[in-house]
Amino acid sequence: MRDCYLKKNIDFQRVYKKRNINGNRHITVFYRKNDLPTKRVGFTITKKIGNAVVRNKLKRRLREIYKSNFDLLKDGYDYVFVMKKSAVDLSYQDLNNSFVHICKKLR
Template sequence: MEKKYRIRKNMEFKNIYKVGKNYWNRNLILYVKNNGLNETRVGYTITKKIGNAVTRNKIRRRMKEIYRLNFHNIKDGYDLIFIAKRSIVDISFEELEGSMIHIMSIAKLLKKR
């Protein structure tokens, strides 16, 4: 994913946590903030409580791939931060995909078909 579609700076993460609206389900927390740009940017947070580095990287790779596959269905102009909960370790790729789509639909980020 190109750099312009990623949230990279700690200050940006903190601002989204402070100002953004949050949504949650069993496996994820989603922070959303309107960014005033023509593209949607995304960031991922997986804490050390989830597991070791191998486990955290596996979860991050899965989340990035799910976002990449569904990128065209997401409205433009938002900053998104996905935060993994502990229950995410035991679920399959399909369940994680369903969970991410579910939380984005709750936040009304999906384009209407």
């Protein structure tokens, strides 16, 4: 598994511009075809959600959940996961279930 993350703002903007959206109560995902043999992923948490400590904790959890469920997402796509305010209070297991639920919806 090779970790490919979206890092540049322009990459995030390309995904948002395509307007392919899916999600559930806790996470919204934007996606677009990237014409690469691998998938790339980015995580967004707005400043409206907690302080920096809370946002970083949530982002670390998401990265770990992504790594453990790497095979659920299709290759050849860029994904941007946007966290909603309700995700802050979730346990690790509930966040994992929410992530898996979205991945299954995308297939």
